[in-house]
Structure formats: C-alpha cells, structure tokens
Amino acid sequence: MKSTQLTIKDIAKSLNVSISTVSRALKDHPDISQETKDLVRNYAEKFNYRPNVLALSLRRQRSYSIGLIIPAIVHHFFSSVISGIEELAHKEGYNLIICQSNENQYREMINLQTLIDHRVDGILVSLSKTTQTFEHFSEALNSGMPLVFFDRVCEQLEADKVITDDYEGGRIATEYLINKGCKNIIHLAAPQNLVIGRERRNGYCDALRKAGIEVREDRILKCDTREEVQTLRNHILNLAPDIDGIFVVNDSTAIAVIQVLQQNGFRIPEDISVIGYGDGPNASIIKPELTTVVQKGYEMGRESVKLLLQRLNNPAADINYQTKVFKPTLKIRQSA
Amino acid sequence: MKSTQLTIKDIAKSLNVSISTVSRALKDHPDISQETKDLVRNYAEKFNYRPNVLALSLRRQRSYSIGLIIPAIVHHFFSSVISGIEELAHKEGYNLIICQSNENQYREMINLQTLIDHRVDGILVSLSKTTQTFEHFSEALNSGMPLVFFDRVCEQLEADKVITDDYEGGRIATEYLINKGCKNIIHLAAPQNLVIGRERRNGYCDALRKAGIEVREDRILKCDTREEVQTLRNHILNLAPDIDGIFVVNDSTAIAVIQVLQQNGFRIPEDISVIGYGDGPNASIIKPELTTVVQKGYEMGRESVKLLLQRLNNPAADINYQTKVFKPTLKIRQSA
Numbered sequence: 001m002k003s004t005q006l007t008i009k010d011i012a013k014s015l016n017v018s019i020s021t022v023s024r025a026l027k028d029h030p031d032i033s034q035e036t037k038d039l040v041r042n043y044a045e046k047f048n049y050r051p052n053v054l055a056l057s058l059r060r061q062r063s064y065s066i067g068l069i070i071p072a073i074v075h076h077f078f079s080s081v082i083s084g085i086e087e088l089a090h091k092e093g094y095n096l097i098i099c100q101s102n103e104n105q106y107r108e109m110i111n112l113q114t115l116i117d118h119r120v121d122g123i124l125v126s127l128s129k130t131t132q133t134f135e136h137f138s139e140a141l142n143s144g145m146p147l148v149f150f151d152r153v154c155e156q157l158e159a160d161k162v163i164t165d166d167y168e169g170g171r172i173a174t175e176y177l178i179n180k181g182c183k184n185i186i187h188l189a190a191p192q193n194l195v196i197g198r199e200r201r202n203g204y205c206d207a208l209r210k211a212g213i214e215v216r217e218d219r220i221l222k223c224d225t226r227e228e229v230q231t232l233r234n235h236i237l238n239l240a241p242d243i244d245g246i247f248v249v250n251d252s253t254a255i256a257v258i259q260v261l262q263q264n265g266f267r268i269p270e271d272i273s274v275i276g277y278g279d280g281p282n283a284s285i286i287k288p289e290l291t292t293v294v295q296k297g298y299e300m301g302r303e304s305v306k307l308l309l310q311r312l313n314n315p316a317a318d319i320n321y322q323t324k325v326f327k328p329t330l331k332i333r334q335s336a
Numbered sequence: 337m338k339s340t341q342l343t344i345k346d347i348a349k350s351l352n353v354s355i356s357t358v359s360r361a362l363k364d365h366p367d368i369s370q371e372t373k374d375l376v377r378n379y380a381e382k383f384n385y386r387p388n389v390l391a392l393s394l395r396r397q398r399s400y401s402i403g404l405i406i407p408a409i410v411h412h413f414f415s416s417v418i419s420g421i422e423e424l425a426h427k428e429g430y431n432l433i434i435c436q437s438n439e440n441q442y443r444e445m446i447n448l449q450t451l452i453d454h455r456v457d458g459i460l461v462s463l464s465k466t467t468q469t470f471e472h473f474s475e476a477l478n479s480g481m482p483l484v485f486f487d488r489v490c491e492q493l494e495a496d497k498v499i500t501d502d503y504e505g506g507r508i509a510t511e512y513l514i515n516k517g518c519k520n521i522i523h524l525a526a527p528q529n530l531v532i533g534r535e536r537r538n539g540y541c542d543a544l545r546k547a548g549i550e551v552r553e554d555r556i557l558k559c560d561t562r563e564e565v566q567t568l569r570n571h572i573l574n575l576a577p578d579i580d581g582i583f584v585v586n587d588s589t590a591i592a593v594i595q596v597l598q599q600n601g602f603r604i605p606e607d608i609s610v611i612g613y614g615d616g617p618n619a620s621i622i623k624p625e626l627t628t629v630v631q632k633g634y635e636m637g638r639e640s641v642k643l644l645l646q647r648l649n650n651p652a653a654d655i656n657y658q659t660k661v662f663k664p665t666l667k668i669r670q671s672a
Contacts, residue, residue, distance in 0.1 A: 026442050027442070028440070028442075041442075044442075045441075045468065045469060048469065048471050063453070063454075065450055065454070073409050073415055073434070074412070074415040076410070079409055079410040082409055082436065086436065086438065090443070095435065095446050095447065095450045096435065096436070097433045097434065097435055097450065097451075097454070098409070098433065098434040098435070098436070099431065099432065099433055099434070100422065100432070102422065104364065105381075106362050106363070106364075106377075106380075107426070110431050111431065114401055114431045114433065115433075117399070118399075118401070118433070118454040119454070132381065133381055133384065135384050226617075252617075255621060281562075281588075281618075282617075282618060285591060285595075285618055285621045285622050
C-alpha cells in the first residue's frame with residue numbers, strides 16, 4: 001500500500017484536536033464524545049484516511065495482533081468469548097485473528113504454527129475435543145510465545161488459564177433437578193478427555209451421591225452434539241419412560257433432546273425435566289424455555305486478554321502462571 | 337520451534353505407504369480409508385509428529401494461508417460460509433485465518449491491513465454494514481492481492497464476486513405471502529447502502545406492484561437485528577392490527593418479531609404471516625417453525641475459495657473477473 005497518505009497527525013492538526021483524541025475517536029473509545037467521533041470520522045472518510053498498521057508495528061517491534069484458536073465458531077459460547085476478547089483487545093490497540101480447529105488436533109497444530117509464523121504477539125486457546133497430546137503448546141510456551149488457555153484447558157500444562165468451575169456447574173444443575181423431585185436423572189456428557197467433560201460429570205455424580213441416589217454408568221451417555229442426539233435417538237427414547245430428569249452438557253444438545261422427546265409425546269417438564277449448559281440465545285427460543293447453567297463467555301474473553309496483556313506488557317518479568325475461575329450460576333426458566 | 341522432528345516422509349517410510357497418503361490421512365481426506373487414517377494418526381501421535389507449516393511455505397514461496405473478513409461471526413450464515421471455505425481450503429493445503437469487522441469500516445480496514453501484513457495469499461471479504469468507501473479494497477487489488485467478495489459485495493469495485501440473487505429472494509418471499517392471501521405486508525429491511533439490503537427490498541416492492549398492491553414507504557422499516565426489534569417494539573405493535581404479513585431481511589430478526597407479536601396476543605400465522613431469510617438452525621426451533629429464504633452459505637464459501645484458487649494457481653494469467661450467482665429457494669414451514 002502507498003505510504004503518501006493522510007496520517008492521524010494530519011487529521012489532528014486540521015481539526016485542532018490531539019493525536020490521541022483522533023486515534024481514540026477512530027477506535028470508538030468510550031471516553032470520546034459522539035460529536036467528536038462523528039467529526040473525526042467524517043474527516044477521515046472525506047480525505048480517505050487509512051490506518052497504517054504495518055508502520056505502527058515496525059515502529060513498536062510488535063505486530064499488535066493476537067491469535068485465537070477455537071474449536072468451532074458456530075457455538076454461541078465462543079462468539080461471546082470473541083466479543084469479550086475484541087472489546088478489550090481493540091481498546092488496547094490489538095487486532096484479533098481467529099483460527100478454527102474444527103475439533104481436530106492436527107488442524108489445531110497447523111493453526112498454532114500458522115499464528116506463530118504470522119508473528120502474532122500472543123495466542124489464546126480453547127482445546128479441540130480430540131487433542132490428546134500437548135507438546136505443540138509446551139514448545140510454543142518454551143520458545144517464549146505467550147499463551148493463555150480458556151474454558152477447555154489442559155491440566156498437564158503450566159500456563160495462564162481462565163475457566164469456569166464446571167464441577168460446580170454440573171453440581172448445581174443436578175441438585176436443582178433433585179430438589180424439583182427428580183429421582184432418575186441421566187447425563188448427556190462431553191468426551192471425558194476434556195477437563196470440562198470430566199468436571200461437569202463429576203458435579204452430576206456427586207450431587208446424586210449427596211442425595212443418596214445411585215450413580216449408574218448406563219445413565220451417562222456420551223452425547224454432546226445435535227447429530228449425536230439423532231444417532232442415539234432410539235436409545236434415548238427407550239430410556240425416556242424410566243427417567244424424570246436430564247442434565248445435558250450444552251444447550252444445543254439439550255434443545256435437540258427436547259425436540260426428540262416432544263415429537264414422541266413426552267411433556268417437558270411435566271414428564272421429564274431438562275437442564276442445559278451455556279445460556280445462548282436459543283435457550284429462550286425453544287418452548288418451554290430452557291433452564292441452563294450460565295457461562296460468562298464475554299467476561300472469560302476479557303479476562304483471557306487481561307492475562308495475556310500482563311505478559312506482553314512485562315516481557316522481562318517472571319510472572320507466576322495464574323488460573324482465573326468463574327463461578328457458574330443457574331438461569332431458571334421453564335424446562336425443569 | 338525445533339526442526340529436528342519427525343517428517344511426513346519418516347512416517348511414510350515406517351508405515352510403508354506413500355507420502356501423499358500420510359499427508360492426506362492427517363488432513364482427513366475422504367479418499368483415505370478409516371483404517372489407514374487411524375494407523376497414520378496413531379503413529380504420528382505416538383512419535384509426536386508436528387506439521388511444519390513455515391518450512392512448507394518458505395519452500396513454496398507462499399504462506400498457504402487465506403484471510404477472511406466477515407462482519408460478525410455469530411451469524412449462522414457466516415458460520416456456514418466458513419465451513420464451506422475451510423472444506424475446500426484445507427483440502428488444497430491452505431489454512432484459514434479469520435478477522436471480524438464488527439460492522440465497522442475502520443475495523444475492516446485494520447483487518448485488511450493486518451491480513452496483508454501477515455502475508456496471506458489471498459483474502460475473502462463480506463462487507464461491513466457501515467462501509468461507505470472502498471479505496472482500501474481497490475488499493476489492495478491494485479497491489480496484486482487477490483480478493484474475492486461474497487454475499488455483501490460492492491457494486492463499484494471490479495473483482496471476483498459470489499452472491500445470492502437477493503432480488504429474487506425478496507420477490508419469492510413476498511409473492512408467497514401474497515399467494516397466501518396477505519394484502520398488507522410490511523418489510524423489515526437491512527441498511528440500504530448494502531446491495532443485499534436494496535435487492536431484497538426491491539424484490540419485495542416489485543412483487544407488491546405486480547400484484548397491484550401499493551408500495552408504501554411507511555411499511556418499510558429499517559430493522560435487521562434483535563436489538564432493533566426491541567427498539568421498534570411499540571411501533572411494530574401499533575402497525576400489527578393493520579397488517580397480515582411481514583417479510584423480514586434475516587431469520588434472527590424474524591424470530592424476535594414473532595416473539596414480540598406472540599407475547600402481545602397475535603397468532604402466527606393466523607393473524608400475521610412471517611417470512612425470514614437465511615434458514616439457520618433457529619428457524620426450526622421457534623414455534624411455529626419459520627418459513628424462510630434459503631441461502632446456500634456452504635456452497636457460497638466453497639465457490640469463493642474456487643475463484644480465489646483460480647487466481648492463486650494462475651498468477652500470471654489475465655483472468656476476467658467473474659460473478660457467481662446462487663438462486664435462492666423458499667423453505668416452507670409453518671409461520672406463513
């Protein structure tokens with residue numbers, strides 16, 4: 001791109017405001033009035049101002065890009081995380097570039113290498129379902145690339161982490177079903193190699209035990225996608241007459257189960273209560289509206305960037321790795 | 337990262353298969369049997385194989401990354417596009433890196449520059465709602481960066497484009513309402529600086545005219561998000577007793593309108609028929625299920641990559657710019 005272009009300095013001079021005001025106005029910073037923003041933006045547009053990111057990064061020896069590796073963009077939870085990440089990252093002058101692992105360890109490894117090759121300043125990661133080894137991450141950490149894991153983290157790796165207390169999430173959901181009178185509660189679970197899968201399941205098991213209800217392996221099904229609900233359709237319908245509650249590891253699977261049960265004459269919640277996990281927008285579109293565990297995706301995204309910035313802004317400092325834990329809550333609607 | 341690591345060649349030799357088989361097995365290529373995939377992957381995992389993308393790109397003088405700029409990751413349509421892009425891109429050995437403009441022209445400009453600085457081989461773009469000038473794109477094109485626009489394209493720019501016939505989409509949706517007996521049909525529209533906004537609206541207007549129904553400006557509301565439905569709530573409820581049909585520019589807005597109308601005692605479709613646009617998974621979660629215009633996001637994503645690869649694989653060739661047009665269809669459910 002050409003370099004003989006209008007700079008922020010030119011705009012500041014012409015409008016008789018500070019350079020920082022122009023910069024913040026263009027970035028939609030909350031401290032700048034709408035009037036000033038309109039003024040600056042109209043001027044920038046009229047005279048065809050273009051930000052020069054490369055020049056900026058060369059000057060500061062950083063790329064001012066943060067990389068993000070997520071399993072699947074389509075999940076509402078990850079969209080919320082992305083909003084939280086971008087809100088803080090943009091405010092601090094960083095741009096976000098996103099790669100999707102599609103729940104595939106090999107793709108995750110390529111994503112990681114791509115982001116490193118493209119010289120991002122740091123990387124935020126939520127693990128794919130199929131990731132079983134972690135050397136790609138430990139090598140990146142050892143080579144000095146700042147990494148922060150969120151939601152789906154790895155127990156074996158020492159790194160900064162942002163998680164929800166998923167054990168607590170599984171526990172409060174199951175306890176709520178028990179308090180509503182449910183005695184035969186099944187759990188549709190995530191893969192058990194994921195920490196979140198194990199923790200939510202452990203919360204479910206302990207809540208049952210605490211209430212004196214036997215934990216039965218045949219009442220825990222590995223089923224965490226809409227597609228798997230279709231595959232297990234007959235199995236679920238065979239179980240249905242004997243159960244009165246289902247704790248499902250995510251909302252989209254919970255909604256698919258409700259639809260299958262309703263199509264086959266079961267009433268929710270009269271015959272069977274259902275609780276999901278996530279609290280995305282679909283939870284209030286389904287009838288009955290879904291009772292679900294709330295995950296604070298936006299806040300988790302912000303917190304992940306905060307931990308990353310701490311390292312980027314203090315590259316020489318020997319900061320201990322931190323784990324931030326968010327407490328889940330239950331959003332009570334009508335499905336349980 | 338260290339370079340003294342296991343290569344695809346080593347794996348091929350040890351397992352006595354071709355290098356291409358190993359490469360395709362790791363990429364989950366459909367031509368390779370599940371048995372071979374398991375064999376290769378177990379071996380790769382056991383001996384800690386890591387893909388070396390940087391070495392690959394240095395050898396071939398390409399980064400083998402494609403950039404994508406989209407307005408918002410949360411939309412189901414864009415998730416489908418991403419799936420289509422990745423399916424073909426991965427098969428051809430490219431990794432995808434994604435930036436979100438958040439419907440902001442300035443952010444879109446930073447995204448574009450970031451992707452160029454990070455040396456992607458080509459960029460796919462769907463415009464932000466607020467983008468009013470296009471010099472950032474024409475300069476990138478002039479500098480030789482291959483760009484393909486999809487869905488939200490720019491009429492002024494000569495470039496490869498992949499679009500849906502949105503005029504036709506607006507027309508068939510409105511015609512369907514008219515055929516169902518609706519005479520007072522309002523349109524909730526996207527911003528008119530977007531080609532898709534104008535085209536869907538034009539389709540709506542022409543269908544009315546063809547049926548001899550007057551086009552009234554006060555029956556076209558700029559309203560294309562859930563939030564705007566809340567803002568216009570009272571206005572929509574004031575109109576509701578006088579109307580019998582609504583053509584809405586996207587599904588999530590259509591669902592929000594249905595919810596507001598139902599909460600206020602209007603029956604869908606008995607009192608008011610509603611048609612959306614997009615056909616995401618929410619369309620079959622809402623009751624009544626949503627009749628909507630089907631957009632082939634997955635196919636559009638694939639087609640965009642195809643056009644891009646044509647340029648990447650023939651850098652010297654002077655290929656004429658192409659526009660691929662997908663025909664929309666109507667998915668008939670219960671809301672109209």
